[in-house]
Each structure stands twice: as structure tokens, then as C-alpha cells.
Amino acid sequence: MLCALIGSACAGARDEGGTDEADGQGDEFGGSQECEPDPRGTEPEVALPSPHEQLYELELDTWGISNAGGDPVETRTRMNEALAWALDNGFEGVRIPAGTYRVGEKTSDIYTAGIELPGSMDLILDPGATLEMAPNDTWNYCVVAVRGLEDVRIAGGRIVGDRDEHSYGGADDEGHGVCVEGASKRVLIEDIELTKLTGDGVLIVGQSEAGSCEDITIRNSELHENRRQGVSIVGGIRVLIEGNEIHHIHGTAPQFGVDIESLSFTSKDIMIRDNSFHDNQAGDFVNTDGTNVWFQGNTLDQGDVTDQVDGPIVFWKRTDQTIRDNVVIMHSPTVNGLWGVIGYTNDDEPRANPVPNYIEDNVFEGGGIHLARNHGNAVIRANQIDGWMILGSRLSCLRLSDNAVNKAEGESYKFREVQGVASGNLLNGAPVALPMSDDAPFTNSPPHLW
Template sequence: MIYKNNTMKGIFSYLFIFLLIIVTSCSKDDLNKILSNETYVADQENLDAAGLPIREFSAQAPEMPMVNEYVIELDRWDIPNTNTDFAKTTTNLQAAIDWARDEEYSRVTLPTGEYLVGEDINDIYYGGIDIYGNTEFVFSEGAVLTINTNDKWNYCVLRLNGDNIIVRDGEIRGERDTHIYTPREDGKTAHDEGHGICVWDNNNVLIENMNIHDVTGDGSLVLDSNDVTFKNNNIYNNRRQGISIVGGVRIEIVDNEIHHINGTSPQFGVDIEGPGRVDEDILIQDNYFHHNAGGDIVNATGENVYILDNVMEQGDDSKYTDGPIVSWHKTHNIIARNTVTMINGSANGRLGYIQYSSGGEKGHNRATYVHDNIMNNCGMYMYKSSDADVRRNEFLGYFLAFSDFENAIIIDNLVTYSATETNLRYCWSYRFNNATGFASGNFLGEELEELPLSETEPYTLQCVVDGW
């Protein structure tokens, strides 16, 4: 009896220690989940009638105090407008703009003509023209600003210097075909930082109705800026990106055509990639992307990014490296009502949307929303992550797949077989590896497809023909 009592005391002691370890090593939320067997859910969102998070931000537009216009006097300032004498053009054009700033003109208009600019600043940077705060810089019809041929890694054809700036109605031309790609000390020759418009540490900016092309880097680089809008621009044939966002809050990219980005990686239409910076509240809507070598939109660091109502086409005689749409699992995206068309795929196959991941914590608990997209000849794949709300999409001729994924909500989607890969038809459907969630109302062709996803038990259904 004494032995039995001691044994019971030991058991109770062990149970007490075990519970103590649980209580002290788990958060209150974690402990509640253990005790209640609660299923995993993402954060609740404020949703619209279609089930998408309501966008609660907008870029603040620049406001000019009053319209006080100065049309640059070419004769007075001795400014060539025949695409010649870059040194004289740069010095005198900048002098005219500086004078207009000092005289407090809010609108400065560049007359018709071709202006060749460039200034050797240091070993790596070649200067162009600066536009100051509280200025609307307007190109007259036929006005073109071109950077002179140079051998620098970095340049800005137009650099914004201050807040509250509008640039509109003109053409900015780079010199990618004549650029001198001198090797650096490390032997590299990328020269990928020659930009059309540099938006660096600016607030309240509008870039509208501009043609920006043939630069060695990006059509525009947004660096640590807030409230920037790109609207109705034609951005094309730049070597690195159409638009790069490297630290940006409340950025809107709407109604633009961004195409034929090619030459040096990443080669995307829009790239959100500011490690160590803040990229959030970004709208990419109603744009036409095509013939972009890397892809159309990549989000590596952005949160609360809305990708809506865009048309993305691989284009004839073009091949994607990664895209069209790429995100990383620590980002947060709302991807809806886009029409994506692929021809022969990328390094990832024919995936219209892929979420890359190396695993680990996301850093947030929000779901990625993928709603009402039409994916022509392509599908989507997310892995090593959690929280996706995928509804009413059409994946025509490729698969919808999740691997090592928690909480995938898959409702009312359509997947169709590939018309060209008839021997692998089973693979072009719904594919799962170690995934949890909920599925309902999904079709494979004309047949309702029962997908036995569970909120608690991981489910696997791999392709039996060619493996995962």
C-alpha cells in the first residue's frame, strides 16, 4: 500500500510537471487550441459583396497651390532642341527649370523638340534633369528627353527632387542600344540601374501619359516613397523592369501598358522588392502586360497588394522566365479578375500564378485571395505556406495545386484538361500534397469534382502519371 501510494504520487507529480511545461511554454492562444482542438483559420477581413477584402487605402494625389505656368524659352536660355550638344542642353535646361522654381512657377512646360541630356557626376552615376517639389512638369506634344550615351552603371533621365510633383504628356528615351557596358572591378557588366524617372524619397507624385523606353534599368524606380501614382503610361523595352518598388507605401499603378521588358534579370513588368524596407498598400489595376521576359508582376516583399483587372499575355515569340504572377509566402496579396494567357510556359511550367516559399513563419496571419481570374492555358501552385481563399477561377488547360499547405479554401473553381497534353490529362486537374482546408463546388470540365480536403487531416492526391 505504501508502494502504491508513492507510485500514485509520482504519477501526479509527472502530470503536474507536464501541464506546467505546457502552460509555461505555450501562449494563451496556443494552449486554447491544444485544449479545444480548434481548427486553423486566417484573420477575419472586412469583405465586399464578392468576398474580397475591401481596399481601405488610396494614393494621395499631388495638389498644386495654383496654376502659374512658365513655358521654357529656348532662345532666352540657349537650349538646343535637335538632340545635339548634350552638355549645353543639360546645363541650360536645368538653369531654366531652376529659375522657374525660384520664381515660384507651379507648372513648367517643355516645348516641342528633342533634348539630349547627360552629365558625368561620378564613377558610377550619370546625371540627367532634376524636377523640384510643388511642380507640374509638362511635355508639349513631340517633346522628347533622351539620355546621352554613357558608360555608367546608374543614371536618371529625370530625377524628382522634393514632394508634390506631376510629370506628364511626354517621352523619355534611354540609350540601351548604344550604352557602353564597361566591366566593374568584379567583372560584372549588368549596368541595370539606368532609369527613366527616379522617384527617390518623394511624396505625392503623379506620372501620367508618359512613354518611357529603352533605358538600361527600369522605366521608373520608386525608392522609399509614399503616395505615388502611375497612370496611362506606355513603358516598354527597358532592360530590367517596367516599374520597381523598393520601399513604397500607397502606390497605384493603373491603366498602363507595360511590355517588352527584357535584357537583364528580373525583367518583370512590376517588381515589388524592398528587403528591409516597407512595401505596403499597393494597387496594380487595369494594366495591359505583354512580352515581358521575366514575368508581369512579382511581389517579394509587399503587404496588402491588390492585383486587379489586369490583362497579362505571354505574347507570340516570347517566353517567361518565372511569371506571369509570382509572390513569396511572406507577402499578402489580393489577386482578382485578371485574365492571364500563356503559350509555352516558363521555368515553372504553365503556372499563371505561383507562390514561392522556403517555409517558416509568414509574419502575418492573412489569407491570399485568388478570385474570379481566367487563366488561359495555365494554372496556379502554392506551397510551404498557409491561408488561401481561391474562388470562381477558371484554370483552362492546367492544374490547381497545393503542397505542404494549411488552410486552403477552394470553392466554385473550374479546371479543364490540357488540349495538347492528352496523355497526361489526369495531371492537369486538382493536385494536393499534405494540404488541409475546405473544398466545395469545383468542376473538372463538366463534372463536379469532389475534393476531400479536411480542415484537420492533411490530404494528398498526387498525379499518378508523372509524379508530383
């Protein structure tokens, strides 16, 4: 589902050596005199679930549950029964002792069922506890499912997929560690390892009747070695992804650390901060349709990926985001070139969103900023770029200030058909003259070069 949209992204970008006949035509480009970008939205605040204090210590012998990787259908059935009993008897959650709990029951040709939380509760795994999906051949599964619930906390231990033992019959890209579905609200996932899933570590997805999920937090966790994504947001309002390590995502498209791609739902007011991203095959963060997205204080390192598909940070034209205080480390070009941030448009329709994309106070080591054909507003300020450049074309309202490019030779600031104001920008410590104005397109590189 997700790969259909993201998979086309590579064809939509141009690096600095490409050509684009549409860029050479100025008749469709336009901007207002004395342009002034609209203000960005406020920093998202995400509500946590209500606290739960009365937890049931799961009694394995009482329920006949194996913690040694026993029969997955029996383990699933009895564990779900224990969770429901706990809620019915006044408990607010369940603690799972150490051990390996293999779960999985094929309930249709395409779905293998795992643990299904029965209501508002905590599911707390001992640090030595592992919930493991049994090997299967289905396209879809959830090791733990949260469907239409409120005030849920899942914490501790490990959730492991069947990636290494799965019987693949196609893409088989919808096998997830935790599925937050059906307009669930106030869900906290923390202090947990999610790995070896055939799909995503965490999938947040809305429901057609109820809409998007709300107030979802994923923090202080490790998400790695999943085939499709670390986290997919397919309809999420007020989402916080904080303090995680997300790495080595590879196997089937899109292959990002975090992907916002809402389809028929809405994704907005999302904060992604203080995470460590590295060694992800397509990139670390992609936003196709989310608004008021804040991506800040993260570290992004290509690591050992030498053929990264899209780039560390990618966004599409319907979105708006604040990208600030990040460190982006690139060791080699992606398919698109040495771009730490790249804005896709993929066509010549004007960007309608009046809120600018803010790119500020970031450090780029070995990569730069690419906003070609973005047709709209942008604020690019106080970034440090070592070894590459800032590029933009057909921007109708740009605020470019106090950036520092350090580059031994070649192009550093490269613009065509850009309106806006530039001030305080440096090249190797010396001021750069970029005489932009709000009422006349500025060009400092001739069309025949790109």
C-alpha cells in the same frame, strides 16, 4: 541589386513533375482545427499631388536650350536653371515645347545626371517632346530625378534611355527614366512613354534616413523595351499603377513588368489595376516582400516570349496579395511550367503572415495555379482554368470554392497535406469531390508522383 534576389527564384520552384524530399515529411506540417483565414486589408487609396496652375512656357531662345538634340551637358544645365528660375519667380511648373532634348552629364564614375526637379512642381512635356539620355558608360543615371519632394506631376511626351548606344562595362542596370527617391510624397507620372532605359522605366526607392516613398501614381503610360523593369518598387507605401501598357521588358534580370522588392524599406498598400502586360521576359508581376498588394483587372499575355523565366504572376511567402479579375494567357511553359500564378517559398520555414493570399475571379488560358510548399493560408475561388490545373501542398488553411477547370485529360486538382474546405468546384462542368477538412491534412496525389 534587384537581380540578386529574383535571380535565385527559379531554383526555388518545383513543377508538377519534380521531387522534393521535404514535401514527403509531414512532421513539420501543421494547422489549427477549424482554421479561419484572417481578413485581407482594405483596397489602397492613393493621394494625388496638389494641383498646379501657373505654368511657365519654356522659352528656348531665352535660355539657349536646343530642341534638336544639342550638347547634352549644356542642355541639362540650362534646363535645370530654367526650372529653378520658374519656381523662384512664382510659377508652379514648366511646359516643355516639342523637340528632342538630349541631356546627360557624368558627375562620377558611376553616375550620369539628367534633369533634377528643384521642388514641388509640374513638368509637362508637349506630346512631341522627348527627353533623351545621352550615350554614356555609367552604371547609374536618372533622366528625370525626383528626390525628397512632395506634390510633383510629370506628364506627356517621351523619356528615352541610351540602351542602344550605351557603353556597357558590366550589368549597367541602374539607368532609369524617372527616379522617385528619398521619401518623396504625392508624385504623379502620367500620359508618358518611357523606353530604352538600361534599367527601369520608373524606379521608386526609399532613403535610409527618411524611409519609403508615399502616394506614388503611375497611370495611362507606356513602358517598354527597358532592360531591367517596367516599374521597380523598392520602398513604396500607397502606390497606384493603373491603365498602363507594360511590355517587352528584357535584357538583364529581373526583367518583370512590375517588381516589388523593398530591401531595407517597406512596401505596402499597393494597387496594380487595369494594365496590359505582354512580352516580358521574366514575367509580368513579382512581389517579394510587399503586403496588402492588390493586382486586379489586368491582362497578361506571354506574347512571343517562348522562354519566359518565372511566370506571369509570382509572389514570395512574406507577402500577401489579392489577385482578382485578371486574364492570364500562356502560350508555352516557363522554366517552372504552365503556371499563371506561382508562390515561391524556397525553404521550409513556415509562412508567418496570417493574411491569406486571395486568388479569385481570374481567367487562366493555358496555365494554372501553383501554391506548393506555401505553408499558410490561401483563398482560391471562382477562377476559370483552361488547359491546366490547381496545385497545392502543405497549406494549413485553404478555402477552395467555385473554381472551374476545363481540361481534356490528366490531373486537374492536385493536393498534398492540405487542410481547409472545398466546395462547388467543377471539372469540365461536373462537380469534383475534394473532401477536405480543417483538422486533418487532405491528399489526393501520392508523394511518389511529385
